[in-house]
Amino acid sequence: MTATQVERPSLGRREGIEWKRILLTREMIVFVMILLLGIASTMISPYFLTAANIKNVVIGMSVEMVVAIGLTLVLISGGIDLSVASVVALSAVVVALVFDAGGSVPLALFAGIMSGVIVGAVNGALIAYVNLNPLITTLGTMTIFRSAVYILSGGYAMSSIPASFKEIANGTWVLGLPNLVVLTVLLVLVFHVLVANNVWFRKFSFLGGSEMAAVRAGINTRRLKMLGYIICSVLAAVAGIIVVARLGSSFPNTAQGMELRVITAVIVGGCSIYGGKGTIIGAALGVLFLALVNNILVLNSVSVYWQGVASGCVLILAILSDAIINRGKRS
């Protein structure tokens, strides 16, 4: 270093930590909203900030969070998958049927996951190779897969689930935390790191930003889209397996309406419905935020007729805050 080289403060330099940018990210805004909600909830209810309640919230949102991971990947790539809830139910029924037929735990797991692979391939092939609209396609397959659930189950609820399988969700093998929570956290972290840093997973964001640019960059967009839908369905199938293991039974109406709840949460978490933008951690925070809103309403025995109004208002406030902050950024 020569005498003319003077060290300058890094604040404001492009290579420094851009605090303003980080603080104004959607994920950080949702995180702050969660903190504010948590503080308000703690003041309103003495039961909110208790280990039992936190554990309850985390267990309760695990299934939706696993579904949200896959859905985020599809949304980032510019697609949408409305069939995820039907896949959760399909996987749950397939697993229960395997046990009903005397199958083993590994066979049931394999069959459940394979149901996700197959329906994901169907969605992906129709959207990527036949060029059908993803919204309409998955709206159609949502109904088809739900009907398949009813056909396979005959409308019956099944409960022949072995104790060793229930242990997969309900056991506490790590730090006394329920396995389904550990699995969910692991999946969120792994997929967040992959989507944020892995070259292949970053192609989904590139694809969602501009499909034409992705094609010109030499990306096989069709194969990428197809694999996105397969990953999404496999994660929904994993969620179905978790449901069966937790409840010890399978119902054909499992997860009815879940797709809209998850899409809402993912968008609250900063994922763009138009593709190209979003993170897995943001989606997870969105699911957590909505779960906490529901939790505080139920904890305080707010009338069920008013809960919808309150949830809707909080949701609009969340999106509004984002719009205001983004307007501030532009100005």
Add this chain to the structure above:
Amino acid sequence: MNISLKAAACAAVIGGAVLGAISPAIADDHSDQRYVMVVPIAGHPFWVPIRQGAQDAADQLGVEFEFTGPVEFDAIAQQNQMEQIALTQPTAFLTGAFDPSMSDVIDRVTDMGVPVATFDSDAPESKRITFVGPDHYNVGYQYGKKIVELISAEGKDEGQIGLLTAINQTNLQVRIQGLKDYLAANAPSFEVVAVEDNQGDDQVTAERTKTMLLGNPDIDGIVVINATGTGVATALTELDMKGKVQVVTSDVFDPILCGIMDGAIQTTSAVNTYLEGYMSLLLAYQYVNGNVDKVPGADVGVSKLPPVIDPGLFFITEENAEVFLTGSCS
């Protein structure tokens, strides 16, 4: 329970009388007749015994039976399907009126020449020919009586009760009113402290139950107004509170029966839903084939069929749960 037994006995007598009175007509060939059952959430296990009862009646009578309906709890979709099917002129409709707006569509399809028999949930102001199903107010009343019995058996002379229901299912509100009226009239020291929406989903039920118990730690009993008792059993198992909170739930599925045998649920109510399907098709058959036309006053508007038939209500407990189990618990 006495009310229910009497109602069941009445239903059996009326059913027997109807069967006996028309048995010669059964020999006639009506194989071209088509009876269509339209229900919401068509894949829900709740319909299995109802559908089976109607199918058995159809097989015995030698007529065709169809079962259909929207996959979601959507009263409008259910009504649309009925009106569309009415254009194909089925012999009769069998349907549950889970929403007050069903009365209009029942009247419209009746005017199109397709009579409607209702089951499980009624539309008494409509032109329906008969109703086979429980008095939901009485079902709720019995729930109130049962949960007070269970909490009192724990040595408590007062108690807090939490309810779980699907708020979009209006007929369940009648059950809740019956339950509250029982408490007000017979057990004023027992009160309903929370009512939560479980959206008819056991996953949601499990989460809501746990939150409800955390927010209301003095709850002594839970009544599940719809068929999501498995979610409550899951919640109590995860909270290690099996047997500490008394649970009355609704309907009979293997997972609920397993919950009873496991000790997480104390009892579940069972309306004899098989008879709802069986009797509604049977009565519709008698009506459309003119077998009850000789009812005095029928030509001046006297109802040809009993306006209401209650198939009866009973409670399943740990002592008899295994009898109703169709599969196994693990």
